[in-house]
Amino acid sequence: VLKRLSTGESWYKNFRYKEKVDKPGDVRNIMLIVATLIASVTFQAGVNPPGGVWQDGVRAGRAIYASQPGDYCVFLIANTLSLSASMFVITSLTHGFPFQLEIVIATISMIFTYGSAIFAVTPSESVRFRYVILAAAVPILLRCLIHFFNVIFNNKKSEPQTTEA
8 A cells, every 4th residue: 555655656546527426516616616716816917917016117017027028928828818718617617507697797897807907017018919819719719619620520420421332
């Protein structure tokens, strides 16, 4: 037993999703908690960027981290991608819930708040915002592409095979 624990052999097996054991409602609730945690952390990081903002001078109110344009751009794109993906998961998992409209309104409002905050603290010369906007659209575009390819390949599989004599 000690040997198995020390090698780290399959310690994660007990934590994986088991389709016949785990209830869909429980899985949805766990995914909602995780997505909400990710949304909270990424929103906070976007509104209050790492390193804070300059307090005085010409750059007052601008992100200190933006003085390293390449690093800040990577941070902003990754953070926006994470926020967008988690918001997409939240709205998808709550589809059909009571107060669905209110959830969508709150989600859209949060995205606009995030966008206005990063525009406010980011100097325009340090980041090209089209990349940030593209990052925000990636989760939705990716889901649409997956759906598109599933429709195409499922239609090909369901078409009857004809043999020529």
